[in-house]
Amino acid sequence: MWAQAERSSDILLSKHKAKSLGLDADMMVRTKANPTLLRNARVIDVLDGEHLARASVVIEGDRITSLGRGNDVSVPEGAVSVDLEGMTIIPGLIDSHLHLWGLNSDRVIDELLMVPDGVRLIRTTQRLHRLLEAGYTTVKDCGGINALQIKRAIAEGTIEGPRVIAAGYFLSQTFGHGDFFHFLPMEMVDARRTRGGSNLTCDGVAECSKAARYALREGADFIKISTSGGVMSERDRSEHVQFTSEEVRAMVRVAQNAGTFVTAHCHSAEGMHMSVDAGVHTIDHALYPDPEVIEKAKKKEVVFVSTLSIMKRYNEGGVAAGYPEWAVRKSRMAWEKAIANIRAIYNSGALLAAGTDFLDSPLMQMGTNALELELLVEFCGLSPLDALRAGTFNGAKACGLGERIGALRTGMTADIVVCKKDPLKDIRYLQKPDMVRMVLKEGRTVLNRGPAPKPV
Numbered sequence: 001m002w003a004q005a006e007r008s009s010d011i012l013l014s015k016h017k018a019k020s021l022g023l024d025a026d027m028m029v030r031t032k033a034n035p036t037l038l039r040n041a042r043v044i045d046v047l048d049g050e051h052l053a054r055a056s057v058v059i060e061g062d063r064i065t066s067l068g069r070g071n072d073v074s075v076p077e078g079a080v081s082v083d084l085e086g087m088t089i090i091p092g093l094i095d096s097h098l099h100l101w102g103l104n105s106d107r108v109i110d111e112l113l114m115v116p117d118g119v120r121l122i123r124t125t126q127r128l129h130r131l132l133e134a135g136y137t138t139v140k141d142c143g144g145i146n147a148l149q150i151k152r153a154i155a156e157g158t159i160e161g162p163r164v165i166a167a168g169y170f171l172s173q174t175f176g177h178g179d180f181f182h183f184l185p186m187e188m189v190d191a192r193r194t195r196g197g198s199n200l201t202c203d204g205v206a207e208c209s210k211a212a213r214y215a216l217r218e219g220a221d222f223i224k225i226s227t228s229g230g231v232m233s234e235r236d237r238s239e240h241v242q243f244t245s246e247e248v249r250a251m252v253r254v255a256q257n258a259g260t261f262v263t264a265h266c267h268s269a270e271g272m273h274m275s276v277d278a279g280v281h282t283i284d285h286a287l288y289p290d291p292e293v294i295e296k297a298k299k300k301e302v303v304f305v306s307t308l309s310i311m312k313r314y315n316e317g318g319v320a321a322g323y324p325e326w327a328v329r330k331s332r333m334a335w336e337k338a339i340a341n342i343r344a345i346y347n348s349g350a351l352l353a354a355g356t357d358f359l360d361s362p363l364m365q366m367g368t369n370a371l372e373l374e375l376l377v378e379f380c381g382l383s384p385l386d387a388l389r390a391g392t393f394n395g396a397k398a399c400g401l402g403e404r405i406g407a408l409r410t411g412m413t414a415d416i417v418v419c420k421k422d423p424l425k426d427i428r429y430l431q432k433p434d435m436v437r438m439v440l441k442e443g444r445t446v447l448n449r450g451p452a453p454k455p456v
Helices: 015-020 025-033 108-114 117-125 128-133 146-155 204-217 245-257 269-278 291-300 308-321 325-348 371-380 384-390 393-398 427-431
Strands: 036-044 051-060 063-069 080-083 088-091 093-098 136-141 163-166 170-172 199-201 223-226 262-266 282-285 303-306 351-354 416-419 436-441 444-448
Touching: 036 416, 093 282, 093 303, 093 351, 093 393, 117 146, 128 136, 128 436, 128 444, 136 146, 136 393, 146 163, 170 204, 199 204, 204 223, 204 245, 223 245, 245 262, 245 269, 262 269, 269 282, 269 291, 291 325, 303 325, 303 371, 303 393, 308 325, 308 371, 325 351, 325 371, 351 371, 351 384, 351 393, 371 384, 371 427, 384 393, 384 427
Parallel strands: 036 080, 036 088, 093 136, 136 163, 170 199, 170 223, 223 262, 262 282, 282 303, 303 351
Antiparallel strands: 036 051, 051 063, 088 416, 416 436, 436 444
8 A cells, every 4th residue: 555656756856955954965875776784783672672782773775674682683685774873762652543634833723724725735845854853754633634645645656744644634523623714604515515624524424425425525534423522513512422322333335345544533422332333443633432342342452542631731821822711711620530540541462552632733743653652661560561552553453454554564554763872771862853864754864864874
């Protein structure tokens, strides 16, 4: 799915782009054409917690072909070598819930209604480098039409950025979480009839099925639905249940028939029970689960996606930034229960992936996404290793990418981040400027602030 054609545009960056990412254009050609040996580094295996000192990783094409200590690796002829003395290698980071909306302010509704879609799209393309510079090689965009265009431009090599898994449109019932333009006439709320949003309003099995098919027609990689109220929808409550079980099953069926899955925005326990029973793949936010739904989700291998970062930002600076007072109040009221329940999910052994719900705005800038890992450690009791797993391997599961990415194992896609220091000593390192020294995405160097490669 993610294979890219062998074209010069896949290999070369413009001199301006190369300079902005700390790259040398000639090095780009070498690392694409030649196998690469990353050596003399500390390698973190997020699956079993093993740490390999003075280890080597061999990359051929887009795959890891050998990994081990010292000289216990098979180095192919013609390889180039990068000496990473004192540095640490981790898998590419994954944000399992964000929105590439391209906002210049945090007055979200004003921006969505008043700024042309094309302007916000251009803003987003100019900010993607922030994600790469922070070590993020994959992001899951859970609602926003920008992502539908961006993912194609990245895949074809027109722009540089992380792998984007996109929902495009999100599906909401009338008077649902996605219907936050409730002050407008109904005929202007649905994205099929107006500009300024990504909501598809649907009620009843037939409308829900058709909306899901429409989202897939427009290029969605998965279907995003809202089965509870939320923070940024003024007139509902997070505890409210939205859609019926028959409607949710219909949308899941459409997704499964197309070989993909459904992600549910859901806060309420009752909404989670309905979502899990219907066959959704991920439960995002998950503010108010009960113990029964956690166990049920665990048995079905449903992934919970935490999004504490947006709440932290709301709570500390939301009103000053321009978010509605009612939204900040709802977030603050939910904070203590949210961290307690994410802790309960983690302690149960259920799958937990890390998201942020960041909106690509001044308060929620792309590139600061590793805040979620810090919050999971500080407030929810995760070890740094478990937080890193939530932001890598479990994130791959949340993105529907199985075991293709998210870990450093032979045969897996070579999404690799080289860090100046070991983030397991302090997970906050991942938020510090210049901590990420090198990023490889599908075996190709997309950021290099470290040593230049040399012939083996």
